Amino acid sequence: EAQVTQNPRYLITVTGKKLTVTCSQNMNHEYMSWYRQDPGLGLRQIYYSMNVEVTDKGDVPEGYKVSRKEKRNFPLILESPSPNQTSLYFCASSLRVPYNEQFFGPGTRLTVL
């Protein structure tokens, strides 16, 4: 089944403890992206990647890192999480933007205490 998977789905952590949220797609898509969703703000793009080893900042990249060493994986790294990074995170992938649909993962709900 074609899909985007994220792990973990739920995570509660403490300020300053490094964490990684994984994202994987099995559709051989070149484009991948991370978003955060906050009430009243919609989704905001954190980072995106046009292909392996090619990443760039979205609108809210501060406090996040990404890497794209393999086509299928695009992990999101929070080196030192803070409470303002408490949010719902979505990973998405697409064969070719904007012509092809972005497929979204199920989301990761992160709480930073």
Added chain:
Amino acid sequence: AQSVTQLDSQVPVFEEAPVELRCNYSSSVSVYLFWYVQYPNQGLQLLLKYLSGSTLVKGINGFEAEFNKSQTSFHLRKPSVHISDTAEYFCAVSKGIQGAQKLVFGQGTRLTINP
């Protein structure tokens, strides 16, 4: 910077009634426009998109949207809604082919269908 405004945060309607969800964008260049739907506790799913050509775009589940360049709007409509349409709807824009990798979303409109 481009922005997207969804004029209604919540829209309650009765089942089988028509609905319109409004979306305005700001951009001085050509844009691509999208509507996504998010059902409770799920990720987003594409409803429809406008890239070029006919300004009336038809999507899944009976939804359609009209691109109005002069009013910089891309309103979503459905002539008769069903209980299963209860969800949050997001309008999004990307800036032409050179900016297609950056997608800007509106704040979302929560559509509630009452029996």
